[in-house]
Amino acid sequence: MILLDDGHLDFAGEMGEKTGIDFNRCLQCKTCANGCPFIDGMDQAPNQIIRMIQLGMAVEVLKTSTIWVCVGCNTCSSACPMAIDIPALMDGLRHAALEKGVEIPEPDILNFHQEVLNTVKKYGRTHKLEIMMRYKLKKMDLFSDMGVGLKMLKKRKLDLTPSRVKDKKAIEKIFQET
Amino acid sequence: MKKSSKKPDPGPLAGKLKFSFFPGCSLKASGHENTLSLLKFCKSVDIELVELEDWNCCGSSSAHSIDKRSAKYLPMRNLSLAPKGVPLLIACPSCLLRLKSSFLHIKADPALRQDYEAFFGKPFDDELEIIHFFEIFNRVDLKVQDLAGRLKGIRVAPYYGCMLFMPPDLRYEKSHTGIIEKSLKPLGADIVSYGYANRCCGTYLSVAKPDIARKVVNEIIFKAMEAGAECLVTACSMCHLNLEIRCTLDNPIPVLHFSELLSMALGAEDHKKWFPRHIVDPVPLLKKRGLLT
Numbered sequence: 454m455i456l457l458d459d460g461h462l463d464f465a466g467e468m469g470e471k472t473g474i475d476f477n478r479c480l481q482c483k484t485c486a487n488g489c490p491f492i493d494g495m496d497q498a499p500n501q502i503i504r505m506i507q508l509g510m511a512v513e514v515l516k517t518s519t520i521w522v523c524v525g526c527n528t529c530s531s532a533c534p535m536a537i538d539i540p541a542l543m544d545g546l547r548h549a550a551l552e553k554g555v556e557i558p559e560p561d562i563l564n565f566h567q568e569v570l571n572t573v574k575k576y577g578r579t580h581k582l583e584i585m586m587r588y589k590l591k592k593m594d595l596f597s598d599m600g601v602g603l604k605m606l607k608k609r610k611l612d613l614t615p616s617r618v619k620d621k622k623a624i625e626k627i628f629q630e631t
Numbered sequence: 632m633k634k635s636s637k638k639p640d641p642g643p644l645a646g647k648l649k650f651s652f653f654p655g656c657s658l659k660a661s662g663h664e665n666t667l668s669l670l671k672f673c674k675s676v677d678i679e680l681v682e683l684e685d686w687n688c689c690g691s692s693s694a695h696s697i698d699k700r701s702a703k704y705l706p707m708r709n710l711s712l713a714p715k716g717v718p719l720l721i722a723c724p725s726c727l728l729r730l731k732s733s734f735l736h737i738k739a740d741p742a743l744r745q746d747y748e749a750f751f752g753k754p755f756d757d758e759l760e761i762i763h764f765f766e767i768f769n770r771v772d773l774k775v776q777d778l779a780g781r782l783k784g785i786r787v788a789p790y791y792g793c794m795l796f797m798p799p800d801l802r803y804e805k806s807h808t809g810i811i812e813k814s815l816k817p818l819g820a821d822i823v824s825y826g827y828a829n830r831c832c833g834t835y836l837s838v839a840k841p842d843i844a845r846k847v848v849n850e851i852i853f854k855a856m857e858a859g860a861e862c863l864v865t866a867c868s869m870c871h872l873n874l875e876i877r878c879t880l881d882n883p884i885p886v887l888h889f890s891e892l893l894s895m896a897l898g899a900e901d902h903k904k905w906f907p908r909h910i911v912d913p914v915p916l917l918k919k920r921g922l923l924t
Contacts, residue, residue: 490831494843522840524692526831527796536799544695551697561839566693569835570701573694577687579656588838598841601876608908610661610872618687626750627704 464511472545478535479503485529485539495519496558499529499539502546515550519543521559564591574628577618582611648770650720650762651713652680653730655868656688657723662868662888664905669722669764669890675897676771680720683712689729692835704750706733710759711751718760720767722890724794724867725834731761732801763794764890765807765866768814775817781896783819785920787811788860790851790886792870793831811864811889818896825858827851832870837877848877856884861916864889875910885913895922 465476479500486498496518497505505514514520525540533539550557557563568588572580585602589595605611618624658666673680686709694702706729713719721727737743737755744755789811797804812822830851833844852874855863863886865871874886891905895917902923906914917923 490847491833491836491843493846494836494840522836522843524831524834524836525695526793526834527798528793528829528831530798531796531802533799536802538799540798547696548699559839562835563697565835565839566697569691569693570698573688573690573701573705578659579688579691581656581661585838601841604910605661605876608910609663610876610908612660616656616659619685623708624687627701627708629700631700 462509464509464514465506468506468542468545468549471549472538472541474537474542474545476503476507478537479507480535482534484532484534485537488528488532490526490528491522491524494522499523502542503537512555515546515553515555516558518558520546520550521557521562561588561592564588572615574624576615577621577624578616580612580615582613583615585611647677647679648767649679649681649717651683651717653683653686653709653719653721653726655686655721655723655726656691657868657872661872664908665722665868665871665888665890668888668894668899668902668905671899671901672890672894672897673767675894675899676767676773678767678771681717683709683719685712689726691725691729695729703733706730707737707747707751710734710737710756711747711753713756713759715756715758718762720762720764722764723869724763724792725869727761727763728797728801731804732798734759734761735800763807765810766805768810773814778818778896780819781898782815782892782920782922784821785819785916785922786821786823786859786861787815787892788823788825788855788858788863789815789828790855790863790865790870790874791828792865792867793829794866795829807866811866814889814893815864815896820892823855823858823860825854825860827854832867832873833877834869834873837873841877844873844877845879848874849880852878852880852883852886856880860884861920862887862892862913864892878911883911885909885911885916887913 469475481500483500486492486500492498502514502519520543523543527540529539565588568584569579572583654666687705690702690705694705709730737747738757747755795808816822833847837844862884865886866889871886871888914923
């Protein structure tokens, strides 16, 4: 007997509505998993994520590292014989995980995304140095990876001042809380 | 499934080509040498680039990962800034994907178009052409017969990263498979086949999961070296950065931006600001192959 997660019997329907994906299309051929460059860092393969969605395992899916480790390189979706947009699914699952407030197993990745958006909100463009500094501060880990940071500074790959959008109001409007 | 926005290939056009240019954050900052050499290349082949006035970040991987609202409006604002009748040229594959997806979705969805027009207070330009830098090679005659042999003997491993992979919605858009090979081979370069040209560089995992990024990067560079490459040539500024900062192999080969090697083949002399920004110095190789004295 397969135990389905209580109250989430239609998780596939819910996610299908959000992402436009029909989960019945997945053949479990594992082409996605076989080609994924980052599968070693995931706790579930992309095809397993789809299977779990079919089974209504909402909480389990939303707590996987997979949905955060996927960078959306489209290696899988380009090869998928059923043209399932797996990166779009991962986006939808990340949003759902944040909305439902489940524990995020990859806090560093979330922290990084938040710091990127912080600089975009402030300047309209990303500012790598500030992203790195704030990311490290939040992580309470200033000194690991120092070598790479110094190398980048020396090679002028980290600009000290940000490049900015002139029309600040336009950017504010984009980031307005609704 | 969206309809392709692909138009028939216009072939090399006469006269000066003009594009508005969207650099994106990586080319603007960490990959500044990519921008400089790209501008130089365009100048050499008589293409005019005008930077898109007041462009903003496309949202990168972070907006679509955690913030639907900015993921929607950040690319849209750039579309709204694009001047009418001038193709928008983008050199970063990721930015291109964001802007192009946004464009195609608005085109196909009346509700989204209404949203766009209400938000930016101007009509949506259905005719805007959004192209990758590589598309230039379908439109301009490089006159390679005069340049044949300029890259003689240099063994190049082309690296596209994820740029050739498209989500299902964009599956029928123009593919740029083989552009690096097609452009460098007539100039005399020796193209090395190594099986990792399309392996993703790890993008932001380079920051948040350096161990994972290190493994992929080392794999890519090791395979290129094993196949006999003397350098990698990248299509994307962010891939370039990751390949340089995350490689922990002994004596790795240099990584050149495609625009740098092209400009060198065309005889660029103002490269003083490009190569000192590389972590693995490409100068000895360029000297060895007679591209620098």
